[in-house]
Amino acid sequence: MNDLANVPDLSGHQADEPKTLAEAAYRQLRRDIIEGVHRPGEKLRVEHLKDQYAVGAGTLREALQLLVTDALVVAQGQRGFRVAPISLDDFEDITRTRVLLETVALQQSIELGDDTWEANVVASFHMLSRAEEKLVDGTNASREEWELRNRAFHEVLISASTSRWLRHFQNILYLQSERYRRLSLFRQPISRDVHAEHQAIVDAALARNSKEAARILTEHVLRTLEAVRKLPAEMIS
Amino acid sequence: MNDLANVPDLSGHQADEPKTLAEAAYRQLRRDIIEGVHRPGEKLRVEHLKDQYAVGAGTLREALQLLVTDALVVAQGQRGFRVAPISLDDFEDITRTRVLLETVALQQSIELGDDTWEANVVASFHMLSRAEEKLVDGTNASREEWELRNRAFHEVLISASTSRWLRHFQNILYLQSERYRRLSLFRQPISRDVHAEHQAIVDAALARNSKEAARILTEHVLRTLEAVRKLPAEMIS
DNA sequence: ATAGTAAAAAATCTCGAGAAAACCATTGAC
DNA sequence: GTCAATGGTTTTCTCGAGATTTTTTACTAT
Structure with missing residues (x-):
């Protein structure tokens, strides 16, 4: 059907359907950040968010990592994640x-x-x-x-x-x-x-x-x- | 000293010193991919690599996720990771x-x-x-x-x-x-x-x-x- | 022989608990 | 009164085992 199907997807994790829990959480989080549910600069504590998005801690961590790719979240060394600030x-x-x-x-x-x-x-x-x-x-x-x-x-x-x-x-x-x-x-x-x-x-x-x-x-x-x-x-x- | 220190780092995970195991593994992996130790298109099995890089499975997963950011690794749905092909x-x-x-x-x-x-x-x-x-x-x-x-x-x-x-x-x-x-x-x-x-x-x-x-x-x-x-x-x- | 199906094997994905680090408030010294 | 040190609390980071999914292999019927 589509011969671009096996071309490596540069965007990596933006497939049409979320096949993994981590990706589903990533999408929800992404929408919430863009929509302003999580405000710019806000700290994203894994312990709180894992309940909110109904996934394990490690899984949510992965979702956050994916958001770093899009520069919607910034990761700082050993100090967790944070919504990317705006200016x-x-x-x-x-x-x-x-x-x-x-x-x-x-x-x-x-x-x-x-x-x-x-x-x-x-x-x-x-x-x-x-x-x-x-x-x-x-x-x-x-x-x-x-x-x-x-x-x-x-x-x-x-x-x-x-x-x-x-x-x-x-x-x-x-x-x-x-x-x-x-x-x-x-x-x-x-x-x-x-x-x-x-x-x-x-x-x-x-x-x-x-x-x-x-x-x-x-x-x-x-x-x-x-x-x-x-x-x-x-x-x- | 440097007043750019608290400017959000766009590149996310390219700080001067790896502060976390995941980041250390990320760097080693990145070097190995660029150096050709892991060949283009090669499958990156977490179970094998976690021993090689002396970290847990979840940690190595994170490192791989970081490499997706740089488009040096491609992640495919539920089918694991793979070194980005070259052409x-x-x-x-x-x-x-x-x-x-x-x-x-x-x-x-x-x-x-x-x-x-x-x-x-x-x-x-x-x-x-x-x-x-x-x-x-x-x-x-x-x-x-x-x-x-x-x-x-x-x-x-x-x-x-x-x-x-x-x-x-x-x-x-x-x-x-x-x-x-x-x-x-x-x-x-x-x-x-x-x-x-x-x-x-x-x-x-x-x-x-x-x-x-x-x-x-x-x-x-x-x-x-x-x-x-x-x-x-x-x-x- | 070939194609389709089903079981077995391998790998990925997910989770929760333990270890390490950062944070915060209180205390003590100058 | 200001600063530094200390201990307790919170949060992040890390690991290994169990649950799903994919892949491989073996088998049967056409």
Whole structure:
């Protein structure tokens, strides 16, 4: 079916279905950290969390180790684990690095993408648009689905890039920026402009205008940075 | 002394001294994988390795998990761990991505670096040059020291970059390329040219000629790719 | 012979208890 | 009053044994 099946997965532990308890705990923890259930800088005590996530101590330890990979958790020598802190500087760094990688990957993708890629772009954009419509009812589930499809959309855009490493790093950075975007959503919900920007990227991509697509993508990503900049400083502790 | 001490370490588990058994095992394993003791694609059975590295099963598991972070080991669902395979395509990807990141970081560094940075560049270049001289006796220890100092040199060059993420990703890619460079050394030892190239980078960096420095660095990194390309195919299994 | 099934073997994954280290509050000395 | 040392408490780290899952081997029927 899919001849990429036995290609080594660079992202390691992001398979479609959690096959092990440690991975299941890892996913729950990851979501909770991104969602802000565990606040930035918070200490993550294994003894407390193992009950909360219903796994053994060693297993939870493994889950935490996996989160270190994504830089959502920091491990300090003999002093346990801690939710990675956030800061405006950090988000600026994340955003700029992401722009660098994602634009290069996007231009590659536009040059190399075939018909199937085009179809995937159109399809994932459609899925995202539908999710946007459901956003108006403001439920948590609808927002979560939007996040999922937004991520899928951005992934598909660069999926025709030949560089597995670019995609790998982009994955990590996207995950990071999700934490910050969640903060900006407190202030202002996802706006109409976002849809227009996505549309513009799709148009440029299908027209094989890689320069223009990269330009729009850059603006698009930087817009979130501006939104976070306007937040009260105490929110970005 | 160093006010960067409490900045969260992005690389997570690359502190100067291993404070835990798991980390010690991680380092030994990492060296063994890079050195080729454990061949690419080889299965890493916990039961066998725990005796070899003198730690418990759970501890070795953690060490393996850390190696997944560096993409030197791949974990597959419920089927254990395996040394990440190598391929020419992969090395090409690694090299090109590394060039992209490292040149950007280097240009930033050259623009922002202060006197201390300049001093560090000169110092690490000197250390590297001394190690090159000792290379003639061809011992394993001298080559290992050269690797260490070469890495330190490249790290110092981009150390003035403000982007922690660029440096983080560069670290990972450098580690990866070390595996491949080791292969190329079978054929031809480290040549005179390398020294001249390093010298040229230092000169351009101190002259604050960021464009030129980036150009030389690019050529420098691509040269190793060419060397690996000339290897017999069966060496890059 | 081949294919499918089932039991046996090996390896992984999971857990809880013990050892080692870090943390905190109290005490004592200067 | 400030600082250093000490002991108790908490937390992390480590280990080995049991439960699941995967892989291998052997067997039977077509």
